Amino acid sequence: MELRIAGVDKIYRGPVTALRGVSMTLHPGVIGLLGPNGAGKSTLMRIIATIAQPTAGAVYWNGVDTKRNPDKLRRVLGYLPQDFGVYPNLNPFEFLTFLAAAKGLDTKKSRRRIEELIDAVNLRGVATRPIGRFSGGMRQRVGIAQALLNDPELLIVDEPTVGLDPEERIRFRSMISELSGERVVILSTHIVSDVETTADEIALIARGCLLAYAPAKALVAEVAGKVWGVVLSDEDLAAIRRNYIIVSTTRRNGGVTARVVADGSPHPSAEQLAPTLEDAYMNRVLSYDGGSP
């Protein structure tokens, strides 16, 4: 099982360059596609899902060009789009039955599969209630169930944690881990904690460019020994901001506590902190100038 993305560009009318020369090769496991809003995550996912075409470059599923032969990939694809709509009057059972029919799945097999999925995503207790009354988390579980109808080898979920409360978010993360195994799972998010523990590889994307494709550990190692905590006056903060990457600030009685990425100590009172994926992410994204003049 291999998904190869080779030199993909996407230019929308405008023109807006949404992707530039994105290349990476994905194998089974969870890949966290992490980047700020507008980075190009949904565009890349739509291209992989064969819903959109790249302006240049190509995507290969097990060596087959998905533009020439999209069916090879479509047959094994599960996709949860960012703007996933449901039919509010249908219950999960009816909705999944309808989609299975629309996807042309065998009726008898899909009936059994739907029963399994309703249990797998923990919707048994509400399987006969209309989806329109569900919470965000419950709806996302319906979304995941529909993406799993054909037991996909390639599962693409676009910002699945948006609109979830913290508890639902945690539950969703563990569900994704359970679903991995012998499939390629691509999960996009702009929230570092969604992928820092669940993803085998992080694909870091900003302004349409792939900045890194590596395990979270490797990215964190890049900022080891370079993360500092420092309490500053407002003037000092302004000076630090000009010279270093600031990951976050918190205002506390009279001063500002800043989390800073710097090769050496940025201030006499700075103390070294243990690096996190958030530090690595902010450092990579903020020091990337987009190659613009």
Ligand SMILES: Nc1ncnc2c1ncn2[C@@H]1O[C@H](COP(=O)(O)OP(=O)(O)O)[C@@H](O)[C@H]1O
């Ligand atoms: N259909 C479209 N037409 C024109 N521009 C678009 C279209 N879809 C997305 N964009 C632009 O492409 C860039 C990437 O968008 P998107 O892929 O949605 O990013 P993300 O999912 O990371 O937030 C943004 O600048 C966005 O405004």
Ligand SMILES: [Mg+2]
């Ligand atoms: Mg998006």
